[in-house]
Amino acid sequence: MKSKLDRRSFLTQSAALATGVLVLPRHVLGGSGYRAPSDQLNVAAIGAGGRGQGVLRGVTGYNEETSTMLENVVALCDVDDERAANSYERYADAKRYRDYRVMLDEMHDSIDAVIIATPDHMHAAPAMAAMQLGKHVYVEKPLTHDVYEARKLTEAAREYGVVTQMGNQGNSGEGIRQICEWIWSGVIGDVTEVYTWTNRPVWPQGLVRPAETPPVPATLDWDLWLGTAPYRPYHPAYLPFSWRGWWDFGTGALGDMACHIVDPVFKALKLGYPDSVEASASVFVENWSPIDNLESAPNSSMIRFRFPGRDEMPPVEVAWLDGGLLPPRPDGLKDDENMGDGGGGCLFHGSKGTIMCGTYGAEPTLLPTSDMQDFEAPGQMLDRVEGGSAGHQRVWVEACKGGPPCSSNFDYAGPLTEMILIGNLAIRSFMTPDEGNGRSYSGRKRLYWDSENLRVTNHEAANQFVRREYREGWSL
Numbered sequence: 001m002k003s004k005l006d007r008r009s010f011l012t013q014s015a016a017l018a019t020g021v022l023v024l025p026r027h028v029l030g031g032s033g034y035r036a037p038s039d040q041l042n043v044a045a046i047g048a049g050g051r052g053q054g055v056l057r058g059v060t061g062y063n064e065e066t067s068t069m070l071e072n073v074v075a076l077c078d079v080d081d082e083r084a085a086n087s088y089e090r091y092a093d094a095k096r097y098r099d100y101r102v103m104l105d106e107m108h109d110s111i112d113a114v115i116i117a118t119p120d121h122m123h124a125a126p127a128m129a130a131m132q133l134g135k136h137v138y139v140e141k142p143l144t145h146d147v148y149e150a151r152k153l154t155e156a157a158r159e160y161g162v163v164t165q166m167g168n169q170g171n172s173g174e175g176i177r178q179i180c181e182w183i184w185s186g187v188i189g190d191v192t193e194v195y196t197w198t199n200r201p202v203w204p205q206g207l208v209r210p211a212e213t214p215p216v217p218a219t220l221d222w223d224l225w226l227g228t229a230p231y232r233p234y235h236p237a238y239l240p241f242s243w244r245g246w247w248d249f250g251t252g253a254l255g256d257m258a259c260h261i262v263d264p265v266f267k268a269l270k271l272g273y274p275d276s277v278e279a280s281a282s283v284f285v286e287n288w289s290p291i292d293n294l295e296s297a298p299n300s301s302m303i304r305f306r307f308p309g310r311d312e313m314p315p316v317e318v319a320w321l322d323g324g325l326l327p328p329r330p331d332g333l334k335d336d337e338n339m340g341d342g343g344g345g346c347l348f349h350g351s352k353g354t355i356m357c358g359t360y361g362a363e364p365t366l367l368p369t370s371d372m373q374d375f376e377a378p379g380q381m382l383d384r385v386e387g388g389s390a391g392h393q394r395v396w397v398e399a400c401k402g403g404p405p406c407s408s409n410f411d412y413a414g415p416l417t418e419m420i421l422i423g424n425l426a427i428r429s430f431m432t433p434d435e436g437n438g439r440s441y442s443g444r445k446r447l448y449w450d451s452e453n454l455r456v457t458n459h460e461a462a463n464q465f466v467r468r469e470y471r472e473g474w475s476l
Contacts, residue, residue: 041397044075044107044135045115046100046126049083050240051140052117055167056087058393059115059138071397074110077103082219083240098221100126108133113400116140117167119239121249122227124149128476131156136163136400138393141259142251143410143417147454148467150421152476154414163399165406166413168259169392170360172385176264178377179348179357179364183268185378187366188350191269194318195327196261198344198359200253205245205323206282207296210235228470245296251424252297253322257359258420259413261344262320264361266416268348269316273451274305274419279426280444282323294432299323303423320423330354332367360389422449429462 043059045052056062061070073091077100078084088096097103104111113136116126124144130137131153143166144150157164170176183191213233216222222234229248244250265271281298300323309315321327326339330347332354333339340346341358348355353371357364365372383404385391392408399406408416426447448457456462470476 039401041071041400042074042110042112043071043115044077044103044111044113045073045087045117046077046103047115047117047122047140048076048078048087049080049085050117051167052078052084052115053087055115055117055138055140055393056091058390059397061394061397062090075103075107079221079224080219080240082217098224101129104129104133104135108135111135113137113163113397118227119225119243119249120145120251120255121229124153125228125470125474125476127153128156131160131162131164134160134162136396138165138167138396140167141413141417142166142255142420143259143413144421145251145255146466146468147418147421147425149476150414150417151454154410157410157414163396163406164410164413165392165396165399166259166408166410166417167392168263168408168413168416169389170260170362171263171267171408171412172387172392172395173360173362173389174384175357175364176267176361177380177382177384179264179355179361180268181378181381182355182364183348183350184381187353187378188348188355189352190314191348191350192314192316193349194265194269194316195321195347195349196258196265196318196345197321197326197340198253198257198261199324200257200322200344201245201297201299203242203244204237205252205297206299207237207245209295210237226471228468228474230471247295247297247428250297251421252301252427254297254301254303254320254420254423254427257322257344258320258423259416260360261346262318262420263408263416264357264364265318265346265348266419267412269307269313270311271307271316271318271419272310272415274307274318274422274449275451276306276446276448277303277422277426278446279303279423279430281427281430294428297424298427298431300325301427303426305419305423330356330367332369334368337369418451425456425462425465428465429456429459432461 045056059071060073073094075097076087076091076094077097079098114130116123116139120142123139127137127139144153216234238246244256279301281301302325303320305318307316327347329339344359346357354367355364356367366375385395396406430444447459447462450457454466
C-alpha cells in the first residue's frame, strides 16, 4: 500500500502535467519560510513520553522559542498518561490513543509516518503493523528485542517499500564518516582487532524479580505496557526507565549502547553477520538461584565476535565490554588522556596504527594523538548530513518526501541490530545453567552462528534466545 504522502505527490505532479498549470515557488505564495500544507509530513508517535519527546522534537523541527514546527503531529499513542503529559500539552491538536493497533486502524488514512520510541520489547510489532499499512517508520535503537524480529523488519521494509531509519543518531555524525574514510584509505592498514566499551549500565541489573505487588498507577495501562511480554504483576522496579535491565523488556547495556558505539565499526569495516561469538558475564546476585538469574541482564559482560574476511578486508575480531570493564590501554595513549570519551568508545587496531573514538564515533583520532598534528586526511568519500547527529531525524523526514535515503535504514540497521543481539544470545546462553546441574554453565563456549538459518549450530539450547514467544493477542 502506498503512503498518503506518495499519493499526494503523484496527484500533484499528474495534475500539473495534465493541465499545464504553473506551480509557483513557495516563497511567492507565502513569503520567506512559508511551507505549504502539502509539504508537511503527518506524523504519529507510538511512545510519546521519555525518549519519544526528543524524537518528536527532532522530526518536527520543533522550535521552543516560537512553539512552531515544520511537520504535523496528528496522533500520539502512549500507555502512560503521566509520562506522555508534556507531549500531550505540546501537540494539543493530536488525537490521543493508548493502543497503537486502534490508532492505526482508525487513522491509517491520515498518517504518513510513524515514530516508535517504546521499550525494546515493543519495537517490532508496531513497526511491522505500520509498514504493512505503507507507513514510513523511525524506530529507536535497538531496532528490535530479538534476532528474529530484526530479520523480519529488514525484510518487511524491502517488501513494503517504505522509508526507514533507526535512532542511532551518531550514524549521521561527522565522526563515523571520518573513520570510514580513514580506514578505507588505508591510513592504519588492515584492521584485525577492535575493542568497544561502555560504562553502562547506569540502571539496576543483576536483579531478582520483586515479590511485592503494589497497585498499578491510575495513569498507566499495565496490560498494554506489557504488550508482547509474558504477564507479570506491576512493580515500579520495571519502569519508567529500569526496564532496560530486565530480559523480558530490555536488552541490557549491550542493546542500549552498542547501536551507537559499534556503529562506526560495523560501517567502516563493512561487517555483516559474525560467524562465531562467545561471552562471559557476572552471574551471581544476592539470594542467587538459577531461575532468578535468568530474569535480568548482568552487571558486566564481555563478548567477542569473529567475522570472516569481506571485500578484501581480513577477518576481524570485535570485543565488547561493559559494566566498568575496559580494554587494554593502548601504548600510544598518554596517562593523562582519556580512553575514548571517558564513558565509552572504540579502538581500531590496524597493521599500520590505531584509531580511537568516543561514543557515537565522535572525535576520532590517531594514536598517539600527536600524530594528528601532521595528519593529512584523505579526500571525502561520504556525503555529510546537515547538522550531523542532530540532523538524524530530519534526514528521515526529507527521505519520506523523496530526498536521499537514510544512512541507518533497515537494510543497514537490521544487520547491525542482529549482530548486537547475537551478543545478547551469547550472554544469556552463558548465564543459563545446565538443567539439574546447579551452577554448571553449558554456555561457556564459542557459539557458531548460521546467519542464513538464524541458529547456533553447536549448542541447541542457545537457540531459545533467537526468537521469543509473544503473549497471546500479540503478533508480528
